[in-house]
Amino acid sequence: MPYALFYQDAKLSKTYPTEADVWKLARKSGLVVDAVSGEEQSSLRPLLENNYEIRPCQAEPDEDPVKNKAxxxxxxxxxxxLN
Structure with missing residues (x-):
């Protein structure tokens, strides 16, 4: 099942083969922050900003998730x- 980046019900990105591919795109776009997870103050986990979500979805009829990733x-x- 392909995945894409969504804000509410609007699909914001192309579809990609895996959820990890979309996380990579979101991080590169500056939409991922590292948040402290509950009880463990020393443990950071990635979190999407501003209620963005990564969800499974159907690719558009003329869209190829594998080509999008490539x-x-x-x-x-x-x-x-940049260093």
Whole structure:
């Protein structure tokens, strides 16, 4: 089942093959913060900002989640890295 980034009921991203692929996209877009988890103050866990969600969804009829992932990976390799 493919996944995408949503805000309320609006799909904001292309669909990707796995939830991890969308987390990677969200982190790169600056939508992920590290939050302290409940009782363990030393443990941080990733959290999406502003009520964004990653949900399973159907790909659009003309959309290929595997191609979307390949395109995103290729773009990431071509972007200059800032140190």
């Amino acid at each position: 395109d995103a990976d290729r773009e990431a390799r071509l972007e200059p890295r």
